[in-house]
Amino acid sequence: MTRHSDMSVRNRSKEFPLIRTRKLGRLYRTGEQVVTALKDVSFDINEGEFVAIMGPSGSGKSTLMNLLGTLDLPTSGDYFLDGENVADIAADELADLRNRTIGFVFQQFNLLPRMRALAQVTLPLTYARRRSGNLKEKARKQLALVGLEDRADHLPSQLSGGQQQRVAIARALINSPKLILADEPTGALDTATSKDLMRLFQRLNGAGITIILVTHDAEIAAYAQRKIVFRDGRIVTNKNQRNSRLLKVS
Amino acid sequence: MRLLDTILLAISALRMNFLRSILTTLGIIIGVASVILMVAVAEGARSEVEKRISSLGSNLLQLRPGSNRIRGRSVGADSRLPFSEGDVSDIRKKVPSVTAISGHFRRNGTIVYRNTDWLTNIDGVHSEYLQVRDWAVEIGRFFGEREYQAGAKVAVIGTTVARELFDDENSIGISMRIGDTPFEIIGVLEHKGATPSGRDQDDVILVPLSTLRSRLVKRHKLVPDQVGYVSVKIDETEDLSEAKEDIEFILRKRRGIKNSKSDNFYVRDVSAYQFAKTETQQTFSFLLAATAIISLIVGGIGIMNIMLVSVTERTREIGLRMAVGARRSDIRTQFLVEAVVLCLIGGIIGTVLGIGGAMAIALGANWPVLISPEVLALALAAAALTGISFGFFPAQRAARLNPIEALRSE
Structure with a gap:
């Protein structure tokens, strides 16, 4: 984290959370129609939190995740990531910011079909502006962390769904990000595998990584400390869960 | 991303569609091979003519009896003093x-x-x-x-x-x-x-x-x-x-x-032949260049076509790369390098075939051929340039993809 030392100092002095949204809104224009996907969304998420975002389909969860991941920009309001307003950051710097700060985990894993597991994990490193050490060694360690050290030379088609998602998580972790954004990570997995995966997320969170998880499954959401519920593009609930499974584990 | 990594990535991407890559680059292969072959034969003929002329001497005048103006008409030996x-x-x-x-x-x-x-x-x-x-x-x-x-x-x-x-x-x-x-x-x-x-x-x-x-x-x-x-x-x-x-x-x-x-006599200047020779040679070189350009354009369109297909096929990959931190310029470079590598491979294969063909002509038909390194370098440079020009549009299209839509695509 030394590379962000200047930024962390600033954050601490202002006591900024890792994520702050203020009156965040996103409109979609399709021809004559204007669809409000997100409206007046304001919340903070501190470093080290484990937050579940819930809501029925069309409630704006995915739109929010795209905004939080800086893959999309809001049409109104502000989003501060790590103390900086995303709207003020140029596209290339945003790409670098994603590379350093955010790890993505998708429902469909999004592994490249003809790439071996080790190379999948290395991928974000190849876009890192600063290189450190042996890429393959780093990737191997990361695979070991998710329990796949003996699957390094496997193609996605040779791995089970749970294993593929672990490779994707190793890929998300390779640049030691502060934030993991997981969009329905268990959506394509069975119950037992889902539970394993959630335990992995808890372990990562225990190591200090902030995790934001989109799910419509209350069982899965129960692993988080906090639950933010969306409906029609607005927040309807935002509260800590006292009986979080996380607390039981730790 | 380092250039070497990008090149290796391009090679592995092309290897995944090996047959398609080779078929795509066939236009470039044929273009480069035929140009090298033609230039080799033309240069061989030219150097042969030059050798003959310099064996006559380039500062030589030849005196012939008879009239320069009635050449070709049958003239009795007696009329020529x-x-x-x-x-x-x-x-x-x-x-x-x-x-x-x-x-x-x-x-x-x-x-x-x-x-x-x-x-x-x-x-x-x-x-x-x-x-x-x-x-x-x-x-x-x-x-x-x-x-x-x-x-x-x-x-x-x-x-x-x-x-x-x-x-x-x-x-x-x-x-x-x-x-x-x-x-x-x-x-x-x-x-x-x-x-x-x-x-x-x-x-x-x-x-x-x-x-x-x-x-x-x-x-x-x-x-x-x-x-x-x-x-x-x-x-x-x-x-x-x-x-x-x-x-x-x-x-x-x-x-x-x-x-x-x-x-009733004429003085011929050997350099007059040389002049005539360079004129035909210029026409010939122009035709060669036109052939080369046309075949490279045709080959380039093939490259562009397949690169567009490749971008569409790999939309999701592009989205993912953007999510994990690829800049738009990284994506553009990736596809541009892929097109250039494809063209260069075509250029190299074409060069080898061209040299092989020239050698076959030299040995088989006993025809003088001359392969100059400049021509080989020029052929490869032209192939690379084709890759850049025709790879740019597909690469630009890839770089401009919306990452969210790209990630959602099938």
């Missing part, structure tokens, strides 16, 4: 830029040594003939001006004659007969080889033209003092066309041609 010894000595004396001059009168004759005989060309020439032809004596010497004036019965033989008649043994000082006349061999010429048309230039005997006239030709067949064709070598630092005008002036005067009348 031949050049004489007087013409030769006048030009030699009055034109200072002349470094050497020689008449050249050829007849066939059988030479006899002991009980061997050999039918060969007997060339009557002046003592400066070797300078005119850029030729030299290997063993012995050439005849001098005094021997020429005296009509000495001396001969200098070509290497073919030396081999056939004397088995390459020392023949200097030996006496042999041309027809009935005994000649002393005073020298053996350097090996010259065959002309491009295949005539053996070493199958020859050089004797003084004066001796040839008096001893070897029946009187009634020859105008007295006739010297045949005349070749004049001009100092390389002097102006060739000026020398040509001087010579024409002298000859007109000697032949009594009035200003209004046209010449």
Whole structure:
């Protein structure tokens, strides 16, 4: 984290959370129609939190995740990531910011079909502006962390769904990000595998990584400390869960 | 992303669709191969022509009796007034830029040594003939001006004659007969080889033209003092066309041609051939370049087409790469490098095929070919440029994808 030392100092002095949204809104224009996907969304998420975002389909969860991941920009309001307003950051710097700060985990894993597991994990490193050490060694360690050290030379088609998602998580972790954004990570997995995966997320969170998880499954959401519920593009609930499974584990 | 990584990535992406990659680059392969082949053949022919011209001498003027303007029309031998010894000595004396001059009168004759005989060309020439032809004596010497004036019965033989008649043994000082006349061999010429048309230039005997006239030709067949064709070598630092005008002036005067009348002789400048040659060559080069450009455009369109397909197929991959931190320029570079690598592979295969084809022509058809490294470099550079130009649009399209939509695509 030394590379962000200047930024962390600033954050601490202002006591900024890792994520702050203020009156965040996103409109979609399709021809004559204007669809409000997100409206007046304001919340903070501190470093080290484990937050579940819930809501029925069309409630704006995915739109929010795209905004939080800086893959999309809001049409109104502000989003501060790590103390900086995303709207003020140029596209290339945003790409670098994603590379350093955010790890993505998708429902469909999004592994490249003809790439071996080790190379999948290395991928974000190849876009890192600063290189450190042996890429393959780093990737191997990361695979070991998710329990796949003996699957390094496997193609996605040779791995089970749970294993593929672990490779994707190793890929998300390779640049030691502060934030993991997981969009329905268990959506394509069975119950037992889902539970394993959630335990992995808890372990990562225990190591200090902030995790934001989109799910419509209350069982899965129960692993988080906090639950933010969306409906029609607005927040309807935002509260800590006292009986979080996380607390039981730790 | 480092360039090396990008290149390796491009190669692995192309290998995944190996057959498709090869088929796509076929246009480039064929284009590059055909251009290299054509250039090799054209260059080979050109260097052959150049060799022939420089063997004649580039600062050489050739004098021919007859009219330049009625060339091609059948003209009786009698109407052509031949050049004489007087013409030769006048030009030699009055034109200072002349470094050497020689008449050249050829007849066939059988030479006899002991009980061997050999039918060969007997060339009557002046003592400066070797300078005119850029030729030299290997063993012995050439005849001098005094021997020429005296009509000495001396001969200098070509290497073919030396081999056939004397088995390459020392023949200097030996006496042999041309027809009935005994000649002393005073020298053996350097090996010259065959002309491009295949005539053996070493199958020859050089004797003084004066001796040839008096001893070897029946009187009634020859105008007295006739010297045949005349070749004049001009100092390389002097102006060739000026020398040509001087010579024409002298000859007109000697032949009594009035200003209004046209010449009954002509002076040919070998560089005039050269000029004509460069003109056809320019036309040919232009056609070659046009062929090359058209085939590269056709090949390039194929590349563009397949790159667009590739971008569409890998939309999701592009989205993912953007999510994990690829800049738009990284994506653009990735696809651009892929197109360039594809074209370069095509260029390399095409180059190899082109060289192979040229060699096959050289060996099989015994055709002169010349492959210059510049052409190879140019071919590869053109292939790479094709990759950049036709890969840019697909690469730009990939770089402009919306990451969210890209990630959502199937």
